[in-house]
Amino acid sequence: MPEKVLLIDDEKEFLTNLSERMELRGMQVKTAATADSAVSALDGNDYDAIVLDLQMPDMNGIEMLKAIKVRHPDMQVILLTGHATVEAGIQAMKLGAMDFMEKPADIDSLTEKIKKAQAKKMVIVEKRAADKVSDILSHKGW
Amino acid sequence: MNQSEAASREGLQFFGRVSASVSHEIKNVFAVINEAAGLIGDLTTMAERGMPIKPERLKRASDAIQGQIRRGDAIVKNMNAFAHSTDEDVREVNLGEILQLTLALTTRLADMKQIRLIAGHCEPVSLKANPFDLMRLLHSSIAAALDSLSAGDSLVVGVEPAGHGASFSLSAPGKDAPLANDEAFSALARSMGAAVSVDEASGTSLLRLRAAGTR
Structure with a gap:
């Protein structure tokens, strides 16, 4: 199953080239260069992973991560940044980011993390479905 | 210290x-x-x-x-x-060039706040000064002005001769003068031998500089 990814970064040429490379690797990619377009892209769409730039003009990546996690707690977010300080990495992981990568990123490492994100999300979805079935069965007294 | x-x-x-x-x-x-x-x-x-x-x-x-x-x-x-800019302590400095360089180095800060930074009226003017300190002062003035503005605003910065020195102007179209009531920046400017004044009618703040060694 192709991985569905949302790429959020204000560098439009970065978005264009990276999304094309990811599509060549079989992924389905949507891009957003502003906070507003990121919010629109999130509404009503399901993704296996979001790749999010930490520093953008109209949004702070950490604030965006918090907002995503409130609305989509199971969403797997990989943060990308020009400067990967240990502090920023720890803060991002504490807030629920799946991983943290420094720019320029290696496409193979990024692809691997996206595949892991998809697998992690599938486990969460399957567990939720199993819990639901178990809940129904216990209420029905079966 | x-x-x-x-x-x-x-x-x-x-x-x-x-x-x-x-x-x-x-x-x-x-x-x-x-x-x-x-x-x-x-x-x-x-x-x-x-x-x-x-x-x-x-x-x-x-x-x-x-x-x-x-x-x-x-x-x-x-x-x-x-x-x-740290090579020499004091030298003849082209203020138009210093302004362009400082604007270029400050653009990212403005971009992050979604404010447009524009080089305004620039008359040819030079004066004896420490270029590094001058850029620090100008950068601080722009940063302080950006703090008082909102996303979508523009900040126009120019320079012109004034008496024995020169004056940088900062204005934001449609807004009050940017550095008005900014006591922290005024204190920094004073400590570096400059003075801030505000022309409320035109909404412009002026950062006045004297050449090094003049009073």
Whole structure:
């Protein structure tokens, strides 16, 4: 199953080239260069992973991560940044980011993390479905 | 910490802030080049496997690399000029050039706040000054002005001769004068031998400088 990814970064040429490379690797990619377009892209769409730039003009990546996690707690977010300080990495992981990568990123490492994100999300979805079935069965007294 | 040590530390902090911002911009340039070059590599691999490749995809990626190299070169040139501002203590300084350089080094800060930074009216003027201190003062004035503005605003900065010195003007169209009531910045300006005045009618703040060694 192709991985569905949302790429959020204000560098439009970065978005264009990276999304094309990811599509060549079989992924389905949507891009957003502003906070507003990121919010629109999130509404009503399901993704296996979001790749999010930490520093953008109209949004702070950490604030965006918090907002995503409130609305989509199971969403797997990989943060990308020009400067990967240990502090920023720890803060991002504490807030629920799946991983943290420094720019320029290696496409193979990024692809691997996206595949892991998809697998992690599938486990969460399957567990939720199993819990639901178990809940129904216990209420029905079966 | 005495006054001289405090000033030296503040100067170092300013140098650090500018260096951090520049290195971040360079990382972004590398990131775009990395993806564009990677895409050319991917397309080449596909062509080797006999898959048809549209030449415009290669051209777009190659244009992106060239554009980013020009962007990176301009960033490094500005950083180099900034680094050399510490070479001499006091010298004759072209204020128009200093303004352009400071604006270039401050653009990212303005971009992050979604404020447009514009070079306004610039008359040819030079005066004897310490170029590094001058840039620190001008950068601080722009940063303070940006703090008082909102996303979507513009900040216009110009320079002109004034008496035995010169004056930088800061204004934001449709807004009150940017540095009005900013006591912290006024104190910094005074400590560096400059003075801030506000023309409320035109909504312009003036940062007046005297040539080094004049009173």
